[in-house]
Amino acid sequence: MRRASTVTTPRKLSPYAIARTRRKKSLQRFAQAFFGQPAGVIGLVILSVFVLLAVSAPLLFDREMLDITKTLGNESLEPPNGDFWLGTDENGRSILAVLVWGARASLVVGLAASLISMVLGTLIGIGSGHYTGLAGSALQRLTDWFLVIPFIPLVVVLAAVLGQRGLGTIVLVLGVTSWPGTARLVRAQTLSVEGRPYLERAKVLGDSDWQQMTKHVLPNVMPLVIANTTLTVAIVILSETTLAFLGLGDPFLDSWGTMLDKATGAGAASTGAWWYLLPPGICVILVVLAFTLIGRTLEVVLNPRLGSE
Amino acid sequence: MSERAAVGSVASEPVIEVDDLVVTFRGRRGGGTARALDGVNLAVGRGEIVALVGESGCGKTTLARSILGLERPASGEVRFQGEPLGYGGRALKAYRRRVQLVLQDPTGSLNPRQTVYEAVAEGPRVHRMADESGRVVKALSQAGIRPPERFFLRYPHELSGGQRQRVVIAGALALNPEVIVADEPVSSLDASVRGEILALLLQLREELELTLLVVTHDLGLAWNIADRLVVMYLGRVVEDGTTEQVLNNPQHPYTKALLSVVPEMEQVESIVLTGETPDCARIPTGCRFHPRCPAYASGEAEAAGIAADCRSRELPILGATGGHRAACWLVPAGDAPIPR
Amino acid sequence: MSDVAALELRDVHVTYRTREGPVPAVRGVDLSVFAGEVVGVAGESGCGKSTIVSTILRLFPASATVTGEVLLDGENVLTMRWGRMRAVRWGVASVVFQGALHSLNPIQRIGTQLVEPIFLHDKLATDNSAATKVRTLLEQVGLPARHADAYPHQLSGGQKQRVMIALALACDPQVLICDEPTTALDVMVQAQILELLIGIARERSMAMLLISHDLSVLGTSCDRVAVMYAGRIIEHGPARAVFDWPEHPYTRALSSAFPTIGDAASRYAPSGLPGDPPFPGDLPSGCPFHPRCPSALPVCPTVDVKLLPAGPGRTAACVLVDQSVPTR
Numbered sequence: 001m002r003r004a005s006t007v008t009t010p011r012k013l014s015p016y017a018i019a020r021t022r023r024k025k026s027l028q029r030f031a032q033a034f035f036g037q038p039a040g041v042i043g044l045v046i047l048s049v050f051v052l053l054a055v056s057a058p059l060l061f062d063r064e065m066l067d068i069t070k071t072l073g074n075e076s077l078e079p080p081n082g083d084f085w086l087g088t089d090e091n092g093r094s095i096l097a098v099l100v101w102g103a104r105a106s107l108v109v110g111l112a113a114s115l116i117s118m119v120l121g122t123l124i125g126i127g128s129g130h131y132t133g134l135a136g137s138a139l140q141r142l143t144d145w146f147l148v149i150p151f152i153p154l155v156v157v158l159a160a161v162l163g164q165r166g167l168g169t170i171v172l173v174l175g176v177t178s179w180p181g182t183a184r185l186v187r188a189q190t191l192s193v194e195g196r197p198y199l200e201r202a203k204v205l206g207d208s209d210w211q212q213m214t215k216h217v218l219p220n221v222m223p224l225v226i227a228n229t230t231l232t233v234a235i236v237i238l239s240e241t242t243l244a245f246l247g248l249g250d251p252f253l254d255s256w257g258t259m260l261d262k263a264t265g266a267g268a269a270s271t272g273a274w275w276y277l278l279p280p281g282i283c284v285i286l287v288v289l290a291f292t293l294i295g296r297t298l299e300v301v302l303n304p305r306l307g308s309e
Numbered sequence: 310m311s312e313r314a315a316v317g318s319v320a321s322e323p324v325i326e327v328d329d330l331v332v333t334f335r336g337r338r339g340g341g342t343a344r345a346l347d348g349v350n351l352a353v354g355r356g357e358i359v360a361l362v363g364e365s366g367c368g369k370t371t372l373a374r375s376i377l378g379l380e381r382p383a384s385g386e387v388r389f390q391g392e393p394l395g396y397g398g399r400a401l402k403a404y405r406r407r408v409q410l411v412l413q414d415p416t417g418s419l420n421p422r423q424t425v426y427e428a429v430a431e432g433p434r435v436h437r438m439a440d441e442s443g444r445v446v447k448a449l450s451q452a453g454i455r456p457p458e459r460f461f462l463r464y465p466h467e468l469s470g471g472q473r474q475r476v477v478i479a480g481a482l483a484l485n486p487e488v489i490v491a492d493e494p495v496s497s498l499d500a501s502v503r504g505e506i507l508a509l510l511l512q513l514r515e516e517l518e519l520t521l522l523v524v525t526h527d528l529g530l531a532w533n534i535a536d537r538l539v540v541m542y543l544g545r546v547v548e549d550g551t552t553e554q555v556l557n558n559p560q561h562p563y564t565k566a567l568l569s570v571v572p573e574m575e576q577v578e579s580i581v582l583t584g585e586t587p588d589c590a591r592i593p594t595g596c597r598f599h600p601r602c603p604a605y606a607s608g609e610a611e612a613a614g615i616a617a618d619c620r621s622r623e624l625p626i627l628g629a630t631g632g633h634r635a636a637c638w639l640v641p642a643g644d645a646p647i648p649r
Numbered sequence: 650m651s652d653v654a655a656l657e658l659r660d661v662h663v664t665y666r667t668r669e670g671p672v673p674a675v676r677g678v679d680l681s682v683f684a685g686e687v688v689g690v691a692g693e694s695g696c697g698k699s700t701i702v703s704t705i706l707r708l709f710p711a712s713a714t715v716t717g718e719v720l721l722d723g724e725n726v727l728t729m730r731w732g733r734m735r736a737v738r739w740g741v742a743s744v745v746f747q748g749a750l751h752s753l754n755p756i757q758r759i760g761t762q763l764v765e766p767i768f769l770h771d772k773l774a775t776d777n778s779a780a781t782k783v784r785t786l787l788e789q790v791g792l793p794a795r796h797a798d799a800y801p802h803q804l805s806g807g808q809k810q811r812v813m814i815a816l817a818l819a820c821d822p823q824v825l826i827c828d829e830p831t832t833a834l835d836v837m838v839q840a841q842i843l844e845l846l847i848g849i850a851r852e853r854s855m856a857m858l859l860i861s862h863d864l865s866v867l868g869t870s871c872d873r874v875a876v877m878y879a880g881r882i883i884e885h886g887p888a889r890a891v892f893d894w895p896e897h898p899y900t901r902a903l904s905s906a907f908p909t910i911g912d913a914a915s916r917y918a919p920s921g922l923p924g925d926p927p928f929p930g931d932l933p934s935g936c937p938f939h940p941r942c943p944s945a946l947p948v949c950p951t952v953d954v955k956l957l958p959a960g961p962g963r964t965a966a967c968v969l970v971d972q973s974v975p976t977r
């Protein structure tokens with residue numbers, strides 16, 4: 001009981017106040033650890049810039065500027081100049097405007113698809129780790145199957161099955177194809193949690209499977225899932241680019257991927273229209289880098305706590 | 310001491326009965342089936358403290374887990390108050406409200422992300438018992454965590470090893486169980502803390518009339534708290550009797566060896582067995598202990614004219630009840646009480 | 650026995666720097682082990698046993714500040730040059746670490762792992778002589794020579810511990826330090842390993858330091874034993890005597906935690922200590938044992954207790970053995 005001194009528990013505070021203080025402290029510790037890692041901070045700064053741009057897109061450039069029927073008056077594929085800082089595309093639109101609006105589309109696709117992937121991956125991962133019988137191995141087979149199937153044909157098929165191509169379809173296709181990695185990771189972590197005696201204790205106390213998974217497994221795999229999802233966002237943004245590049249994207253969606261696709265379509269590479277090709281390319285790389293840096297940092301910061309707190 | 314013996318006696322009313330229990334596991338790398346339990350009989354009377362001892366790998370944990378319904382028997386059965394265990398979800402849940410398990414490693418038994426309150430409230434919550442916080446307070450103080458409120462919001466890593474085990478015990482007590490099966494409850498604790506936890510178990514038996522089955526490899530522990538002692542070797546019970554009978558007058562050569570290596574037993578010459586418990590996928594013929602048996606090796610068995618039996622004649626399985634018994638050809642008449 | 654101890658600690662202090670402040674894990678320990686002697690160190694976890702081990706071969710982390718002297722055959726380890734230090738490790742003194750069972754390389758054969766230190770310390774060793782040495786080592790620790798071809802996972806816990814001992818013996822050290830060599834093992838295997846260790850120490854006239862949290866193990870197998878509490882030795886003397894007739898209340902509590910089977914007094918009467926071991930970063934005042942001591946006196950929270958003579962060859966740090974302190 002003298003060990004009480006290791007935790008300062010002011011006697012006067014109510015239990016809930018103590019709980020709040022604890023939570024605040026633990027958040028502070030987390031923030032301290034995160035900001036102690038230069039890589040994570042750089043990632044966060046890059047990401048913040050892009051999010052800011054994406055959010056303020058309507059303030060910076062009128063949506064009308066993307067409407068090709070309104071930009072017919074502009075010269076197409078014009079190099080950067082005083083009016084168009086990054087030049088124009090084949091339809092005479094300002095590349096800068098398309099780029100800023102594209103940040104919106106790319107980020108929305110990335111986040112939404114990662115969310116789907118996170119939910120699917122976590123559910124399937126925990127399920128396949130927790131259930132030892134038929135259900136478990138079926139889920140594991142499913143994961144393996146999705147893992148080995150080459151990504152592109154799967155996407156082609158899915159895109160064809162889902163028919164009309166819109167933002168929703170792309171999000172769905174990317175979400176449904178990018179969960180297996182998460183699922184496998186979550187499964188491994190679930191198995192390690194399942195081996196701990198506290199799961200046996202929960203079973204003996206009468207916890208149902210659902211309770212065991214939500215009360216004991218989930219909180220212990222969550223840090224891993226969060227770190228992994230951050231990495232997934234990066235992958236999804238890249239995949240969206242691939243998709244668009246393959247002509248499987250939504251031609252009416254102005255994402256960075258579509259920009260790249262159209263740029264090559266318009267022969268930007270051969271005509272030397274670098275201002276069309278480079279900006280979306282660099283943006284993709286920067287955002288992917290930002291998410292990767294954040295994800296790796298989260299992994300480092302959250303992982304050691306898996307066992308201890 | 311005599312009135313203690315009367316507190317719990319198998320004859321009175323067995324709460325837990327294990328009948329010819331066989332539990333098998335698929336052997337490692339095609340090594341055939343491993344018979345972790347190979348015909349175990351056991352009866353635990355109401356209010357009794359029974360210690361289950363033996364080297365590691367002899368099947369103690371498997372027996373404890375089978376009693377909780379965590380392992381399904383290949384044959385034989387476990388009965389609670391005369392009723393065979395049901396293995397359906399609902400039946401098991403109801404059963405485990407009355408029979409609880411305390412595991413060896415208190416640190417691993419607590420979810421690192423749950424507070425003390427959550428850990429103890431888990432049982433009552435799952436079983437939708439009324440007055441959750443009242444139960445938690447009561448269970449924690451019964452387990453010697455006082456004042457309970459001050460510990461509610463602690464995390465396991467902020468507790469000492471002894472306190473963690475008390476919290477685990479409180480978690481079991483919160484369900485008001487009739488039986489607690491404890492698998493090596495103090496083996497990971499410091500010697501000085503151990504005694505306090507054992508005293509707690511004794512006190513719980515007095516106050517709550519709990520029935521306790523304590524798995525241990527420590528004979529000193531058994532001497533400290535157990536009414537009866539059951540010695541296991543390689544999936545079978547080899548000796549069974551009151552603690553005094555077994556420890557003051559051990560019959561089975563295996564029990565004698567176990568007792569002789571307790572460091573405090575300076576008066577007896579230690580009989581250090583060679584090797585370790587064999588793989589239960591390859592159980593020796595005849596008496597399963599014969600490859601390591603000091604009595605067999607020293608020629609004592611030969612002199613008694615039973616060496617051939619030791620090698621090849623299967624011993625009868627000890628029954629659940631009776632006096633002091635040992636499964637050894639040297640010990641007269643298998644199941645008959647041994648004269649002192 | 651020569652006059653110079655094979656291993657001697659003189660007023661060793663170890664303090665870890667941590668985020669929560671300094672942790673004085675060892676606070677002034679004097680101890681010597683002569684060739685041919687087995688000395689035990691007992692105490693609860695956290696009392697500083699492993700920290701002492703880490704000073705002997707200078708294996709402590711950078712966050713530790715170590716003062717005092719650690720002498721191996723009269724030579725101070727703490728001030729040794731690195732080259733000499735490397736030669737001393739394995740060659741003069743070697744350690745069987747706590748939890749070492751997991752420290753065997755899982756993908757290397759046992760023989761390969763045993764050969765490594767032999768070549769490192771004996772420049773003249775040939776493949777043949779090393780292989781012979783490995784075979785002898787394995788036999789000495791009671792393992793068949795064919796185990797040289799085995800991988801660690803093919804061995805049981807007791808067999809792995811034997812390999813660890815063989816590894817420690819590979820360069821014929823004069824001092825062998827065993828930190829909790831039997832803690833994770835079963836009773837019977839524990840007895841086997843202890844028998845083996847004591848046998849080897851006697852046969853080779855080594856100086857052996859045997860560390861354990863289990864006083865009963867040390868009491869029956871060592872020549873002398875030192876009992877530690879909160880970073881200090883609080884009782885020291887002939888092992889059997891300390892275990893059977895403890896002078897310090899803490900030793901008494903530890904000793905009675907291991908009941909004598911057959912003794913009616915301990916039947917249904919488990920004995921332990923209330924409370925928990927103190928955290929070295931936050932020690933009670935005076936005698937650090939006073940909050941748990943069943944015989945504490947009013948002076949105990951304020952006195953500075955030192956090891957004082959307590960019978961033939963014995964010392965204890967308690968006001969009860971100090972005639973100069975009024976014990977009323």
Ligand SMILES: Nc1ncnc2c1ncn2[C@@H]1O[C@H](COP(=O)(O)OP(=O)(O)O)[C@@H](O)[C@H]1O
Binds near residue numbers: 335344345369
């Ligand atoms: N899940 C399992 N799968 C395979 N073998 C097992 C399993 N659990 C236990 N065993 C085997 O059963 C035997 C008894 O184990 P256990 O009951 O844990 O013994 P104890 O608790 O006495 O040390 C051992 O040989 C062990 O290897």
Ligand SMILES: Nc1ncnc2c1ncn2[C@@H]1O[C@H](COP(=O)(O)OP(=O)(O)O)[C@@H](O)[C@H]1O
Binds near residue numbers: 672
């Ligand atoms: N590297 C370290 N940093 C900080 N504190 C440590 C470190 N190693 C050990 N300690 C602390 O020093 C004390 C003594 O530890 P140790 O020597 O391992 O004890 P023992 O071996 O007796 O269990 C403990 O309280 C432990 O928490």
Ligand code: SF4
Binds near residue numbers: 596600
């Ligand atoms: S039956 Fe024979 S081998 Fe078995 S324990 Fe008795 S004497 Fe030993």
Ligand code: SF4
Binds near residue numbers: 899945949966
């Ligand atoms: S000095 Fe006092 S508190 Fe310390 S051990 Fe002796 S009697 Fe107990």
Ligand SMILES: [Mg+2]
Binds near residue numbers: 366369370371
């Ligand atoms: Mg076990």
Ligand SMILES: [Mg+2]
Binds near residue numbers: 695698699700829
């Ligand atoms: Mg240690």
